[in-house]
Amino acid sequence: MDFRIFNDDSITAGFSRAPQTAEEKFEELKCGLSDGGRIALMHQVHGTKVVCITEDMLKPWEMVVDAGECDGMVTAIPGMVLTSRHADCIPLYFYDPDKDVKAVSHAGWRGTVNAIASVTIETMKSVYGCRPEDIKAGIGPGIGRCHFEVSEDVAAEFREKLPWCAPMIDKGQKPGKYYIDLKEINAELCRLAGVTDITVSPVCTYCQEAECFSYRRNGTKLRHLAYIK
Numbered sequence: 001m002d003f004r005i006f007n008d009d010s011i012t013a014g015f016s017r018a019p020q021t022a023e024e025k026f027e028e029l030k031c032g033l034s035d036g037g038r039i040a041l042m043h044q045v046h047g048t049k050v051v052c053i054t055e056d057m058l059k060p061w062e063m064v065v066d067a068g069e070c071d072g073m074v075t076a077i078p079g080m081v082l083t084s085r086h087a088d089c090i091p092l093y094f095y096d097p098d099k100d101v102k103a104v105s106h107a108g109w110r111g112t113v114n115a116i117a118s119v120t121i122e123t124m125k126s127v128y129g130c131r132p133e134d135i136k137a138g139i140g141p142g143i144g145r146c147h148f149e150v151s152e153d154v155a156a157e158f159r160e161k162l163p164w165c166a167p168m169i170d171k172g173q174k175p176g177k178y179y180i181d182l183k184e185i186n187a188e189l190c191r192l193a194g195v196t197d198i199t200v201s202p203v204c205t206y207c208q209e210a211e212c213f214s215y216r217r218n219g220t221k222l223r224h225l226a227y228i229k
């Protein structure tokens with residue numbers, strides 16, 4: 001049973017639950033594709049490039065679409081499943097039921113501070129004509145403020161690039177350490193882009209040892225699969 005980020009009759013925004021790995025979930029979704037369905041993956045590099053998955057990228061004989069190096073994907077192709085991989089980094093889900101456009105992004109601290117949430121919404125607007133007020137956004141399970149401790153240079157980058165996020169940064173236990181609320185900063189980026197329908201998962205992947213992989217907790221190589229279908 002996966003985590004469900006938001007429910008809409010026509011869409012599922014999910015996040016696999018440990019011990020199932022991203023690879024296992026990917027195979028399960030691939031096997032469950034309907035006729036002509038496709039599943040897309042990306043090679044995540046902590047950047048802000050968002051790729052549009054379009055008809056010309058599809059090969060008739062391949063069910064898997066490789067979007068290459070990027071951290072976000074958007075599509076309007078029916079039956080397309082978009083996926084990303086996570087172990088603490090925040091998954092972002094977007095769906096516009098009016099235009100039937102969906103997107104997924106990967107927001108670690110670099111993607112968050114460089115506003116991949118805004119880039120993804122902007123792509124939905126400029127390429128697909130989506131209106132922010134029609135977009136549903138989901139901020140999925142990821143590392144919470146309780147466990148995302150960073151040093152001064154990271155906190156300073158947030159203060160410099162996103163000056164409004166100061167209330168989402170707390171002083172840590174030790175001098176020069178800070179706790180940052182990545183989920184709330186991503187939610188605010190969505191609000192600033194005009195999106196009002198935002199669901200934020202309360203699940204901290206570090207805290208939820210039984211159900212989540214966490215790179216920060218134990219350096220795991222295992223990942224969750226975030227998907228929208």
Ligand SMILES: [Zn+2]
Binds near residue numbers: 146205206
């Ligand atoms: Zn936590």
